[in-house]
């Protein structure tokens with residue numbers, strides 16, 4: 001087996017609080033190979049976004065991180081500033097959960113999209129714009145030329161999310177960390193975006209860490225799934241969707257509302273970390 | 285089910301709480317001669333104690349409709365009323381703003397930018413509780429109320445002390461929902477409010493929304509692109525495409541047998557076992 005592109009081994013992130021410590025990532029381990037897609041699912045607040053921030057070393061300085069994170073065999077935690085900068089700008093691309101919090105509101109969409117190509121890669125501005133227009137069109141944005149001249153606040157949530165996706169694809173990284181990249185999109189646009197990510201995986205060996213709440217979507221687009229709960233990966237592998245073994249995953253698969261059927265009350269679940277038991281509870 | 289009984293009837297004797305009549309919103313485009321028609325002749329009624337869903341493709345104008353309703357955007361043309369009062373002119377002063385906030389609360393699509401980063405979670409929700417309780421209520425009671433509401437969206441006591449940046453995406457979204465609920469308004473506009481939540485928390489919130497409706501009169505304008513969620517929560521829905529309403533009707537009927545091509549394509553693209561993502565056919569241009 002070849003070396004994984006990304007490897008996390010026993011990663012812990014601890015926050016010092018007034019009365020002690022809080023461990024928010026609790027021994028996270030997984031690997032992603034080139035061209036592979038790993039789906040990361042799990043409950044809200046379980047540590048999925050923190051995991052992506054640990055991978056890019058963008059965690060709040062208040063966190064203490066231990067364990068090993070290696071990209072292409074190089075320790076990320078040991079990188080110096082120059083190496084880290086290169087790693088962030090050319091090796092990994094990040095699609096953030098909350099795009100509006102990650103764009104500069106006074107920069108036009110066109111500048112945002114082309115800036116990195118022009119500055120870091122020396123691509124001619126006109127050429128960079130041409131590529132941006134092609135990609136915007138591919139992710140289903142109508143009138144891409146016009147969009148380049150607009151400001152972020154003039155774009156709807158879903159349009160901005162697709163601008164983010166296009167910007168990451170433009171940089172052609174080896175690994176994309178996609179944190180709920182399609183939550184603001186309707187299902188038809190989601191289908192477009194996922195199909196493009198799929199193509200890129202095959203064509204360029206792009207690796208993908210795909211965070212989502214939609215298990216069906218994760219199963220359709222990823223080779224393996226990892227399930228997170230309270231800072232830990234409780235289960236991972238190719239079997240997770242068809243034959244989950246962990247009680248939390250089993251319940252998760254059954255909890256989704258259906259498009260065909262309306263129920264009186266939806267099932268709510270609680271997994272108890274201490275006893276490893278699932279407590280089925282109704283919202284009060 | 286109160287709301288369900290109203291479906292399809294003429295609703296004789298019930299006045300709608302929100303009426304939108306041929307609403308239009310035109311934004312100036314990047315250059316002079318290509319204005320953006322974000323909302324084009326949109327009409328709908330929202331009745332007391334019902335949930336009306338708005339679905340539609342990205343950029344179809346859903347959020348713009350919501351922003352006009354809460355006074356964050358002016359109306360270019362058409363009429364928009366809440367309990368018979370026109371909202372077309374936009375908010376003029378602080379008193380207006382407070383009165384509107386008591387009637388209509390808005391859960392923003394991107395909760396991070398809508399929460400004050402310097403306010404603790406407990407205070408964010410507490411301020412909203414203060415909107416509807418009278419002057420006789422103590423600070424303590426307001427706090428307790430805020431904690432109770434946070435708890436009902438699955439955020440325990442420890443969250444009250446935290447700041448928005450210390451929360452996960454889904455936790456922030458729940459703070460935004462808690463803030464809206466705390467004001468106890470007649471209408472809540474929820475813009476993709478459960479999109480960032482895992483199925484279990486999502487279920488908890490959807491159950492909570494229907495419990496509140498069982499206890500007292502509240503109407504939801506529920507913007508979502510998740511048809512399964514829309515099916516669970518709403519009685520009626522409208523479908524928007526490029527600023528226009530292209531389909532409307534009783535949710536269960538529309539979803540069971542979608543007629544409009546866009547509604548059909550939405551249904552077909554819902555991930556399910558065996559589904560694979562495919563690119564839409566693009567128009568040759």
Ligand SMILES: Nc1ncnc2c1ncn2[C@@H]1O[C@H](COP(=O)(O)OP(=O)(O)OP(=O)(O)O)[C@@H](O)[C@H]1O
Nearest residue numbers: 044045046047048049050060450451452453454455
């Ligand atoms: N800067 C921070 N300071 C303190 N706590 C934090 C900070 N960032 C995150 N947390 C906490 O860490 C936990 C994990 O957060 P994370 O954002 O990784 O969750 P998530 O799995 O991405 O959830 P969601 O699906 O809701 O986005 C949460 O309980 C959150 O409150």
Ligand SMILES: Nc1ncnc2c1ncn2[C@@H]1O[C@H](COP(=O)(O)OP(=O)(O)OP(=O)(O)O)[C@@H](O)[C@H]1O
Nearest residue numbers: 154155156157158311322342343344345346347348
């Ligand atoms: N301030 C603005 N200036 C110019 N155009 C705008 C402005 N706000 C919105 N628009 C445009 O109006 C259209 C409708 O946007 P809106 O945010 O209402 O869409 P939406 O249906 O909520 O989409 P999404 O599902 O992606 O959130 C889009 O084309 C958007 O770019």
Ligand SMILES: [Mg+2]
Nearest residue numbers: 049097452453
């Ligand atoms: Mg997250």
Ligand SMILES: [Mg+2]
Nearest residue numbers: 156157347393
């Ligand atoms: Mg919107």
